Amino acid sequence: MESFFSRYRNLLVLFVLLVGQIVGLAVQVRRTTDGRSVLDPKDGSGVRLIRYWAESMVIPTVGGIHYSRLGMSGLWQSYIDLHNVRQQNLDLQRTIDRLRLEQAALLEDAKQGHRLQAMLDFQQKYIYKTVAAQAVATSGSDQSRLFYIDKGSDQGLKPDMAVITADGIVGKVRDVWARTAQVLAINDQTSGAGVILETTRIRGILRGNAAGRLEIIGVIKDDRIKPGEKVLTAGGDMIFPRGLPVGEVQEVVADPDRDSHIVIYLKPAAQLNRLDEVLIITVTDPRFSDEQQQDMATSEALKAPDVNTLREQQKASKIMAERLPGLTDPNLPADQQPQQPPEGTPPPPPGPTHAQPALHPDRFSPSASPAPKPVTPAAPVQPQAKSPATAPRKTKPNDGRN
Amino acid sequence: MSMLGIDSRREIEIRRYPMLVYVLAPLIALVLQAWLPRLVMPYVWFDFPLLITAYFAMARRSPIQGTTIGFILGILEDALTHRPIGINGIIKTLVGFLAASVGVRIDVENVTIRVLLTFLLSVLSSALYLLIVRVMLGMTMEWLWYNELFRAIGNSLIVLVLFHLLDRLKIKD
Numbered sequence: 001m002e003s004f005f006s007r008y009r010n011l012l013v014l015f016v017l018l019v020g021q022i023v024g025l026a027v028q029v030r031r032t033t034d035g036r037s038v039l040d041p042k043d044g045s046g047v048r049l050i051r052y053w054a055e056s057m058v059i060p061t062v063g064g065i066h067y068s069r070l071g072m073s074g075l076w077q078s079y080i081d082l083h084n085v086r087q088q089n090l091d092l093q094r095t096i097d098r099l100r101l102e103q104a105a106l107l108e109d110a111k112q113g114h115r116l117q118a119m120l121d122f123q124q125k126y127i128y129k130t131v132a133a134q135a136v137a138t139s140g141s142d143q144s145r146l147f148y149i150d151k152g153s154d155q156g157l158k159p160d161m162a163v164i165t166a167d168g169i170v171g172k173v174r175d176v177w178a179r180t181a182q183v184l185a186i187n188d189q190t191s192g193a194g195v196i197l198e199t200t201r202i203r204g205i206l207r208g209n210a211a212g213r214l215e216i217i218g219v220i221k222d223d224r225i226k227p228g229e230k231v232l233t234a235g236g237d238m239i240f241p242r243g244l245p246v247g248e249v250q251e252v253v254a255d256p257d258r259d260s261h262i263v264i265y266l267k268p269a270a271q272l273n274r275l276d277e278v279l280i281i282t283v284t285d286p287r288f289s290d291e292q293q294q295d296m297a298t299s300e301a302l303k304a305p306d307v308n309t310l311r312e313q314q315k316a317s318k319i320m321a322e323r324l325p326g327l328t329d330p331n332l333p334a335d336q337q338p339q340q341p342p343e344g345t346p347p348p349p350p351g352p353t354h355a356q357p358a359l360h361p362d363r364f365s366p367s368a369s370p371a372p373k374p375v376t377p378a379a380p381v382q383p384q385a386k387s388p389a390t391a392p393r394k395t396k397p398n399d400g401r402n
Numbered sequence: 403m404s405m406l407g408i409d410s411r412r413e414i415e416i417r418r419y420p421m422l423v424y425v426l427a428p429l430i431a432l433v434l435q436a437w438l439p440r441l442v443m444p445y446v447w448f449d450f451p452l453l454i455t456a457y458f459a460m461a462r463r464s465p466i467q468g469t470t471i472g473f474i475l476g477i478l479e480d481a482l483t484h485r486p487i488g489i490n491g492i493i494k495t496l497v498g499f500l501a502a503s504v505g506v507r508i509d510v511e512n513v514t515i516r517v518l519l520t521f522l523l524s525v526l527s528s529a530l531y532l533l534i535v536r537v538m539l540g541m542t543m544e545w546l547w548y549n550e551l552f553r554a555i556g557n558s559l560i561v562l563v564l565f566h567l568l569d570r571l572k573i574k575d
Binding site: 009010013014017018021022024025028029031036037038039047050051053054055057058059061062065066135137138139140141142143144146147148174175182184188189190209210211212275 | 432477478479485495
């Protein structure tokens with residue numbers, strides 16, 4: 001027995017390790033009701049522990065390398081290459097002052113919009129708070145388009161939060177640790193998001209393919225879809241708020257798997273292969289930041305003189321209207337002024353009209369008839385001359401035919 | 403008799419390294435694998451954990467050590483992705499075992515053999531990945547054969563530099 005183990009120890013070690021991993025895989029992958037195999041989205045405690053070990057060993061080191069590189073480039077840009085920076089700073093300050101005033105006006109409109117939205121019970125979400133983070137590492141595999149950021153639960157990050165840049169959407173947060181988090185990019189094969197084409201309003205499902213290219217599937221063939229059309233998030237996936245840029249249509253091809261369907265390839269709005277800084281949407285509730293509220297108060301204070309001026313103008317126009325000639329007669333006392341209907345009263349209906357006198361009167365004209373004579377009771381009835389109009393006519397006997 | 407011959411050869415040509423190299427080399431491989439794709443290109447045309455596994459398995463000429471190094475590196479590599487843990491673990495475990503088994507029988511000091519062996523191990527690795535994901539797990543996965551070919555070529559080119567650097571770290575008798 002001892003010689004068996006010593007002779008086949010290599011194969012036995014291999015066998016044990018392989019069987020252990022196969023069992024581990026079987027635990028992690030589950031079968032759905034429609035027969036597909038999918039990775040259990042919630043890692044078991046053992047799996048999560050292994051991921052935590054790997055993350056603790058690798059990501060801080062990669063982060064250190066990343067920050068060293070940033071530090072070197074920052075040293076150059078911040079202390080050496082400062083040509084025209086002062087002038088640019090002044091220009092930017094002016095731009096910020098102008099934009100803050102404009103933003104205050106827009107925020108008031110947004111506030112009104114939110115009130116209306118609440119009245120209509122819309123479910124749309126707006127972005128109100130984001131956390132900036134650096135992309136420091138990748139998963140190292142093109143079968144897993146995942147990257148790591150240098151912010152985690154300490155900064156309020158949670159799984160399934162949307163990750164964006166100023167250009168467009170990037171992905172969603174997957175696993176979160178104290179100071180790092182995983183982000184699953186939208187061009188991964190297992191990723192998915194609801195999108196809508198901006199012009200044609202056609203909806204579809206966004207995902208990535210093996211080459212890391214963005215594609216929209218589940219769309220029925222439509223000749224209106226042309227390259228260059230913008231694609232936005234549809235907002236129905238409970239991750240990405242509605243209306244964020246996704247990319248633009250690059251190519252439309254027939255779906256090889258489904259008849260009458262097409263696959264739309266996109267050029268992503270965000271530079272998915274060259275990500276440095278990203279924003280994680282942490283709050284989507286309708287709420288303004290302190291700075292925004294301060295800007296709105298400033299705007300209202302600035303608008304107060306305008307409101308007073310407008311009231312003065314209204315008062316002056318009222319006085320002027322009273323002095324202008326109208327239906328009122330200034331010489332008559334107030335109780336003898338002609339009654340005017342109050343505002344909003346509908347005009348009276350037209351009364352009976354009197355017939356105009358006929359140009360060529362005849363016996364049928366109303367004025368041609370003699371006035372009736374007064375009738376005395378018990379007086380004998382005088383025979384009247386029969387007029388042709390009242391004389392009985394000889395008529396043919398009705399033979400039953402009309 | 404033949405087994406005795408192989409064991410004798412192992413005793414003669416086995417390489418030893420400082421303990422720090424056994425710890426740092428796999429760690430650096432994982433760090434480079436996680437960091438370099440951000441800088442160079444969207445496609446990952448190299449697999450440092452595979453190369454480190456193959457190198458130590460061939461240099462140590464011990465299937466058990468090759469299998470163990472491959473197992474650890476593969477598991478850690480999987481843990482950095484969002485895929486199930488064990489896919490790369492199985493692949494690297496097999497690669498470590500095969501590389502060590504080959505290293506016992508042929509001369510792996512030759513540069514041409516190293517490059518050729520690395521190319522074959524890379525192709526095998528890609529084929530095993532596809533087999534495990536599609537057949538064993540039944541999961542859907544798109545696969546581009548030219549990506550895998552480029553990765554095998556990339557690994558073979560990196561070997562020319564990497565193995566030479568690691569050779570310099572061995573303990574000289």
